[in-house]
Amino acid sequence: MSYNRPSFRYKKPEAQNGDLRTPLTFYTSQVEEGVDGRDVSYKKAFYTMGQVYSPSMKDIEIASGKSMRAKMTLKIRDPLADYQPENQHFVEVEDIRLTNKKWQIIDIRPDFDNRDFLIVIIGGGQDV
Template sequence: MPINPQYKPPKTESGDLRTFVTFYDKQSNGPEPSQSSGAKLFECTAEVYKPSMKDLEVMKANGTGKGVTIVIRDPLMDYVPTNKHKVTIHDRRFQDDDWEVTDVRPDLQNNKFITILLGATS
Protein backbone atom coordinates (compact mmCIF):
# COMPACT_ATOMS: atom_id res chain seq x y z
CA MET A 1 0.00 0.00 0.00
CA PRO A 2 1.61 3.31 -1.04
CA ILE A 3 2.05 6.15 1.39
CA ASN A 4 -0.24 9.10 0.91
CA PRO A 5 1.82 11.78 -0.89
CA GLN A 6 0.00 14.47 1.12
CA TYR A 7 1.21 13.03 4.44
CA LYS A 8 3.39 15.35 6.47
CA PRO A 9 5.07 13.95 9.60
CA PRO A 10 4.32 15.85 12.80
CA LYS A 11 6.91 18.53 13.49
CA THR A 12 8.34 19.31 16.90
CA GLU A 13 8.84 23.00 17.51
CA SER A 14 10.43 24.95 20.34
CA GLY A 15 7.01 25.71 21.84
CA ASP A 16 6.37 21.98 22.34
CA LEU A 17 9.34 21.60 24.71
CA ARG A 18 7.51 22.40 27.95
CA THR A 19 8.66 19.87 30.54
CA PHE A 20 11.90 20.32 32.45
CA VAL A 21 14.16 17.22 32.56
CA THR A 22 17.52 16.50 34.19
CA PHE A 23 20.00 13.85 33.07
CA TYR A 24 22.21 12.07 35.63
CA ASP A 25 25.04 9.58 35.47
CA LYS A 26 24.24 6.09 36.81
CA GLN A 27 26.48 5.59 39.82
CA SER A 28 25.80 3.32 42.74
CA ASN A 29 26.79 4.33 46.27
CA GLY A 30 25.87 1.03 47.88
CA PRO A 31 25.11 -2.63 47.24
CA GLU A 32 21.39 -2.01 46.70
CA PRO A 33 20.16 -0.80 43.27
CA SER A 34 18.03 1.87 44.94
CA GLN A 35 21.10 3.47 46.55
CA SER A 36 22.17 5.39 43.49
CA SER A 37 22.92 9.03 43.01
CA GLY A 38 24.92 10.20 40.05
CA ALA A 39 26.36 13.49 38.96
CA LYS A 40 24.08 15.92 37.15
CA LEU A 41 25.06 15.89 33.47
CA PHE A 42 22.56 18.09 31.63
CA GLU A 43 19.30 20.00 32.10
CA CYS A 44 16.85 21.05 29.41
CA THR A 45 13.22 21.21 28.41
CA ALA A 46 11.56 18.35 26.54
CA GLU A 47 8.38 17.26 24.85
CA VAL A 48 7.07 14.24 26.78
CA TYR A 49 4.57 11.85 25.25
CA LYS A 50 3.31 8.26 25.25
CA PRO A 51 5.59 5.74 23.49
CA SER A 52 4.78 4.72 19.90
CA MET A 53 4.38 1.11 18.76
CA LYS A 54 8.04 1.03 17.72
CA ASP A 55 9.04 2.30 21.17
CA LEU A 56 6.85 -0.34 22.83
CA GLU A 57 8.66 -3.09 20.88
CA VAL A 58 12.04 -1.77 22.07
CA MET A 59 10.75 -1.67 25.66
CA LYS A 60 9.39 -5.21 25.35
CA ALA A 61 12.78 -6.45 24.11
CA ASN A 62 14.47 -4.80 27.12
CA GLY A 63 11.93 -6.15 29.60
CA THR A 64 10.67 -2.70 30.58
CA GLY A 65 6.98 -2.49 31.44
CA LYS A 66 6.50 1.27 31.71
CA GLY A 67 7.97 3.87 29.43
CA VAL A 68 7.76 7.36 28.03
CA THR A 69 9.28 9.07 25.02
CA ILE A 70 10.90 12.50 25.20
CA VAL A 71 12.19 14.82 22.51
CA ILE A 72 14.94 17.32 23.35
CA ARG A 73 16.76 19.91 21.31
CA ASP A 74 20.07 18.47 20.07
CA PRO A 75 22.76 19.79 22.46
CA LEU A 76 25.46 18.89 19.92
CA MET A 77 28.67 18.09 21.82
CA ASP A 78 27.61 19.72 25.11
CA TYR A 79 25.85 16.48 26.06
CA VAL A 80 25.50 13.10 24.34
CA PRO A 81 22.76 10.91 25.88
CA THR A 82 23.55 7.21 26.31
CA ASN A 83 21.85 4.24 27.96
CA LYS A 84 24.18 4.74 30.95
CA HIS A 85 22.18 7.76 32.11
CA LYS A 86 19.14 8.31 34.31
CA VAL A 87 16.53 11.01 33.85
CA THR A 88 14.31 12.95 36.23
CA ILE A 89 11.15 14.36 34.67
CA HIS A 90 10.07 17.41 36.66
CA ASP A 91 6.33 16.89 36.34
CA ARG A 92 3.97 15.77 39.10
CA ARG A 93 2.67 12.89 36.93
CA PHE A 94 6.14 11.35 36.66
CA GLN A 95 7.59 12.14 40.11
CA ASP A 96 7.25 8.60 41.52
CA ASP A 97 9.29 6.88 38.80
CA ASP A 98 13.02 6.53 38.21
CA TRP A 99 13.68 6.70 34.47
CA GLU A 100 16.62 5.20 32.62
CA VAL A 101 17.57 5.92 29.02
CA THR A 102 16.61 2.86 26.97
CA ASP A 103 17.08 4.07 23.40
CA VAL A 104 18.46 7.22 21.75
CA ARG A 105 17.42 8.17 18.20
CA PRO A 106 18.85 11.29 16.59
CA ASP A 107 16.53 12.83 14.01
CA LEU A 108 18.53 12.33 10.83
CA GLN A 109 16.16 14.37 8.66
CA ASN A 110 16.03 17.33 11.02
CA ASN A 111 19.25 17.67 13.02
CA LYS A 112 17.63 19.95 15.58
CA PHE A 113 16.13 17.29 17.90
CA ILE A 114 16.88 13.92 19.55
CA THR A 115 14.22 11.36 20.50
CA ILE A 116 14.93 9.43 23.70
CA LEU A 117 13.00 6.43 25.01
CA LEU A 118 12.89 6.14 28.81
CA GLY A 119 12.00 3.06 30.82
CA ALA A 120 10.83 3.10 34.44
CA THR A 121 13.01 1.30 36.96
CA SER A 122 10.66 1.56 39.94
Template structure:
Protein backbone atom coordinates (compact mmCIF):
# COMPACT_ATOMS: atom_id res chain seq x y z
CA UNK A 1 0.00 0.00 0.00
CA UNK A 2 1.45 3.33 -1.12
CA UNK A 3 0.60 6.62 0.56
CA UNK A 4 0.56 9.63 -1.69
CA UNK A 5 1.88 12.85 -0.15
CA UNK A 6 1.12 16.20 -1.72
CA UNK A 7 3.57 19.00 -1.20
CA UNK A 8 2.14 22.48 -1.30
CA UNK A 9 4.32 25.25 -2.55
CA UNK A 10 4.22 28.52 -0.62
CA UNK A 11 2.72 31.37 -2.59
CA UNK A 12 3.60 34.80 -1.20
CA UNK A 13 0.70 37.26 -0.83
CA UNK A 14 0.02 39.47 -3.84
CA UNK A 15 0.16 42.60 -1.67
CA UNK A 16 2.37 43.26 1.31
CA UNK A 17 3.02 46.38 3.35
CA UNK A 18 6.05 47.28 1.21
CA UNK A 19 3.70 47.84 -1.74
CA UNK A 20 1.75 50.54 0.10
CA UNK A 21 3.71 53.59 -1.06
CA UNK A 22 1.20 56.12 -2.40
CA UNK A 23 -0.51 58.58 -0.02
CA UNK A 24 -4.30 58.63 -0.42
CA UNK A 25 -6.98 60.68 1.29
CA UNK A 26 -10.61 59.66 1.69
CA UNK A 27 -13.06 62.52 2.12
CA UNK A 28 -16.62 63.68 1.61
CA UNK A 29 -18.13 66.97 0.56
CA UNK A 30 -20.33 68.82 3.00
CA UNK A 31 -22.57 71.71 1.95
CA UNK A 32 -21.31 75.09 3.07
CA UNK A 33 -23.49 76.86 5.63
CA UNK A 34 -22.19 80.22 4.40
CA UNK A 35 -23.93 82.76 2.20
CA UNK A 36 -22.67 81.34 -1.11
CA UNK A 37 -25.03 78.63 -2.41
CA UNK A 38 -23.49 75.54 -3.91
CA UNK A 39 -20.13 75.95 -2.20
CA UNK A 40 -18.85 72.74 -0.67
CA UNK A 41 -16.32 71.99 2.03
CA UNK A 42 -14.06 68.96 1.93
CA UNK A 43 -14.11 66.90 5.15
CA UNK A 44 -11.18 64.46 5.42
CA UNK A 45 -12.31 61.10 6.81
CA UNK A 46 -9.19 58.93 6.56
CA UNK A 47 -5.62 59.14 5.25
CA UNK A 48 -3.23 56.26 4.62
CA UNK A 49 -0.70 54.71 2.22
CA UNK A 50 -2.01 52.53 -0.59
CA UNK A 51 -1.17 50.50 -3.65
CA UNK A 52 -2.86 52.12 -6.66
CA UNK A 53 -3.53 50.24 -9.90
CA UNK A 54 -5.34 51.14 -13.08
CA UNK A 55 -8.10 48.80 -14.16
CA UNK A 56 -7.38 46.08 -16.68
CA UNK A 57 -8.07 46.79 -20.33
CA UNK A 58 -10.87 44.21 -20.36
CA UNK A 59 -12.62 46.18 -17.61
CA UNK A 60 -12.10 49.51 -19.36
CA UNK A 61 -14.94 48.92 -21.84
CA UNK A 62 -17.28 47.99 -19.02
CA UNK A 63 -16.27 51.15 -17.16
CA UNK A 64 -17.12 53.26 -20.20
CA UNK A 65 -20.57 51.70 -20.45
CA UNK A 66 -21.13 52.52 -16.76
CA UNK A 67 -20.35 56.17 -17.45
CA UNK A 68 -16.88 56.39 -15.90
CA UNK A 69 -13.96 57.98 -17.68
CA UNK A 70 -11.18 56.59 -15.50
CA UNK A 71 -11.19 53.82 -12.89
CA UNK A 72 -8.58 52.81 -10.34
CA UNK A 73 -8.23 50.01 -7.80
CA UNK A 74 -6.75 50.99 -4.45
CA UNK A 75 -5.50 48.44 -1.93
CA UNK A 76 -5.18 49.63 1.67
CA UNK A 77 -4.75 48.01 5.05
CA UNK A 78 -8.13 47.17 6.53
CA UNK A 79 -8.91 50.14 8.81
CA UNK A 80 -11.50 48.04 10.66
CA UNK A 81 -13.91 50.40 12.42
CA UNK A 82 -11.75 53.52 12.01
CA UNK A 83 -13.10 54.07 8.50
CA UNK A 84 -15.57 52.25 6.26
CA UNK A 85 -15.52 53.38 2.60
CA UNK A 86 -18.87 54.41 1.15
CA UNK A 87 -20.06 55.32 -2.34
CA UNK A 88 -20.77 58.81 -0.94
CA UNK A 89 -17.06 59.32 -0.32
CA UNK A 90 -14.25 60.41 -2.62
CA UNK A 91 -10.56 59.56 -2.73
CA UNK A 92 -7.61 61.63 -3.90
CA UNK A 93 -4.27 60.09 -4.84
CA UNK A 94 -1.05 62.00 -4.23
CA UNK A 95 0.92 60.70 -7.22
CA UNK A 96 1.85 62.10 -10.60
CA UNK A 97 -0.97 61.56 -13.07
CA UNK A 98 -3.63 61.38 -10.35
CA UNK A 99 -3.34 64.76 -8.63
CA UNK A 100 -6.29 67.16 -8.84
CA UNK A 101 -8.67 64.30 -9.63
CA UNK A 102 -11.62 63.39 -7.44
CA UNK A 103 -12.33 59.68 -7.67
CA UNK A 104 -15.77 58.66 -6.43
CA UNK A 105 -15.76 55.36 -4.54
CA UNK A 106 -17.87 52.79 -6.36
CA UNK A 107 -17.25 49.63 -4.37
CA UNK A 108 -15.10 48.14 -1.63
CA UNK A 109 -14.48 44.57 -0.58
CA UNK A 110 -11.96 42.50 1.40
CA UNK A 111 -8.90 41.35 -0.52
CA UNK A 112 -9.54 37.64 -1.15
CA UNK A 113 -5.80 36.83 -0.99
CA UNK A 114 -5.14 38.60 2.31
CA UNK A 115 -7.73 39.53 4.93
CA UNK A 116 -5.49 42.31 6.31
CA UNK A 117 -6.24 44.45 3.25
CA UNK A 118 -9.30 45.80 1.47
CA UNK A 119 -9.70 46.82 -2.16
CA UNK A 120 -11.50 50.02 -3.10
CA UNK A 121 -12.67 50.65 -6.65
CA UNK A 122 -13.12 54.29 -7.55
CA UNK A 123 -13.79 56.18 -10.74
CA UNK A 124 -14.29 59.55 -12.35
CA UNK A 125 -17.72 59.91 -13.93
CA UNK A 126 -18.22 61.83 -17.14
Protein backbone atom coordinates (compact mmCIF):
# COMPACT_ATOMS: atom_id res chain seq x y z
CA MET A 1 0.00 0.00 0.00
CA SER A 2 1.54 3.32 -1.02
CA TYR A 3 0.65 6.71 0.34
CA ASN A 4 0.91 10.01 -1.49
CA ARG A 5 2.87 12.00 1.02
CA PRO A 6 3.53 15.67 0.47
CA SER A 7 7.09 16.62 -0.27
CA PHE A 8 8.70 19.08 2.11
CA ARG A 9 12.02 19.42 0.34
CA TYR A 10 13.40 22.93 0.18
CA LYS A 11 13.22 24.55 -3.24
CA LYS A 12 15.56 27.49 -3.63
CA PRO A 13 14.00 30.59 -5.16
CA GLU A 14 14.79 30.83 -8.83
CA ALA A 15 16.14 34.02 -10.32
CA GLN A 16 16.05 34.35 -14.06
CA ASN A 17 17.56 36.79 -16.52
CA GLY A 18 14.22 38.62 -16.68
CA ASP A 19 14.61 39.58 -13.01
CA LEU A 20 17.97 41.26 -13.65
CA ARG A 21 16.80 44.24 -15.68
CA THR A 22 18.38 47.32 -14.09
CA PRO A 23 21.77 48.51 -15.43
CA LEU A 24 24.37 48.93 -12.68
CA THR A 25 27.81 50.49 -13.00
CA PHE A 26 30.43 49.98 -10.30
CA TYR A 27 33.18 52.59 -9.77
CA THR A 28 36.41 52.86 -7.85
CA SER A 29 37.33 56.25 -6.47
CA GLN A 30 40.54 58.10 -5.72
CA VAL A 31 41.51 61.56 -4.64
CA GLU A 32 42.63 63.69 -7.57
CA GLU A 33 46.07 65.25 -7.52
CA GLY A 34 45.96 69.00 -7.24
CA VAL A 35 46.02 72.02 -5.01
CA ASP A 36 42.73 71.38 -3.28
CA GLY A 37 43.18 67.68 -2.57
CA ARG A 38 39.46 67.15 -2.00
CA ASP A 39 38.30 66.38 -5.53
CA VAL A 40 37.37 62.77 -6.17
CA SER A 41 37.65 61.03 -9.52
CA TYR A 42 35.68 57.91 -10.37
CA LYS A 43 36.95 55.13 -12.59
CA LYS A 44 34.53 52.60 -14.09
CA ALA A 45 35.33 49.15 -12.74
CA PHE A 46 32.43 46.90 -13.78
CA TYR A 47 29.08 47.01 -15.56
CA THR A 48 26.26 44.49 -15.11
CA MET A 49 22.50 44.05 -14.94
CA GLY A 50 20.89 43.47 -11.57
CA GLN A 51 17.73 43.35 -9.53
CA VAL A 52 17.07 46.40 -7.34
CA TYR A 53 14.65 46.27 -4.41
CA SER A 54 13.98 47.87 -1.04
CA PRO A 55 16.28 46.83 1.80
CA SER A 56 15.02 44.20 4.22
CA MET A 57 15.13 44.64 7.99
CA LYS A 58 18.32 42.55 8.02
CA ASP A 59 19.95 44.95 5.53
CA ILE A 60 18.81 47.99 7.52
CA GLU A 61 20.30 46.53 10.72
CA ILE A 62 23.62 45.83 8.98
CA ALA A 63 23.74 49.41 7.69
CA SER A 64 22.77 51.00 11.01
CA GLY A 65 25.57 49.04 12.70
CA LYS A 66 27.98 50.87 10.38
CA SER A 67 26.31 54.29 10.97
CA MET A 68 24.92 54.27 7.44
CA ARG A 69 21.43 54.36 5.98
CA ALA A 70 20.52 51.54 3.58
CA LYS A 71 18.68 52.83 0.53
CA MET A 72 18.55 49.84 -1.82
CA THR A 73 19.56 46.23 -2.07
CA LEU A 74 21.05 44.90 -5.30
CA LYS A 75 21.17 41.32 -6.50
CA ILE A 76 23.79 40.66 -9.17
CA ARG A 77 25.30 37.57 -10.72
CA ASP A 78 28.58 36.69 -9.00
CA PRO A 79 31.32 37.95 -11.35
CA LEU A 80 33.85 35.59 -9.73
CA ALA A 81 37.37 36.63 -10.81
CA ASP A 82 36.29 39.47 -13.14
CA TYR A 83 35.34 41.86 -10.34
CA GLN A 84 34.78 41.72 -6.59
CA PRO A 85 32.90 44.68 -5.07
CA GLU A 86 34.42 46.32 -2.01
CA ASN A 87 33.14 48.77 0.60
CA GLN A 88 35.29 51.55 -0.89
CA HIS A 89 33.54 51.24 -4.27
CA PHE A 90 30.49 53.13 -5.52
CA VAL A 91 27.47 52.07 -7.60
CA GLU A 92 25.40 54.05 -10.07
CA VAL A 93 21.88 52.68 -10.57
CA GLU A 94 20.79 53.64 -14.07
CA ASP A 95 17.06 54.03 -13.51
CA ILE A 96 15.02 56.94 -14.86
CA ARG A 97 13.32 57.35 -11.46
CA LEU A 98 16.65 57.97 -9.74
CA THR A 99 19.06 60.83 -10.22
CA ASN A 100 22.51 60.03 -11.52
CA LYS A 101 24.00 59.59 -8.09
CA LYS A 102 26.78 57.28 -7.04
CA TRP A 103 25.82 55.23 -3.98
CA GLN A 104 28.34 53.87 -1.54
CA ILE A 105 28.54 50.12 -0.99
CA ILE A 106 27.69 49.30 2.62
CA ASP A 107 27.87 45.51 2.63
CA ILE A 108 28.46 42.60 0.26
CA ARG A 109 27.40 39.04 0.96
CA PRO A 110 26.79 35.90 -1.08
CA ASP A 111 23.19 34.90 -1.69
CA PHE A 112 22.87 31.79 0.45
CA ASP A 113 19.77 30.60 -1.41
CA ASN A 114 21.56 30.63 -4.77
CA ARG A 115 25.35 30.66 -4.94
CA ASP A 116 25.33 32.23 -8.40
CA PHE A 117 24.44 35.67 -6.98
CA LEU A 118 25.79 38.39 -4.68
CA ILE A 119 23.71 40.69 -2.48
CA VAL A 120 25.02 44.27 -2.31
CA ILE A 121 23.56 46.83 0.11
CA ILE A 122 24.01 50.43 -1.02
CA GLY A 123 23.21 53.75 0.60
CA GLY A 124 24.88 56.68 2.24
CA GLY A 125 25.41 58.49 5.50
CA GLN A 126 22.67 59.27 8.01
CA ASP A 127 21.98 62.64 6.35
CA VAL A 128 21.39 61.13 2.90
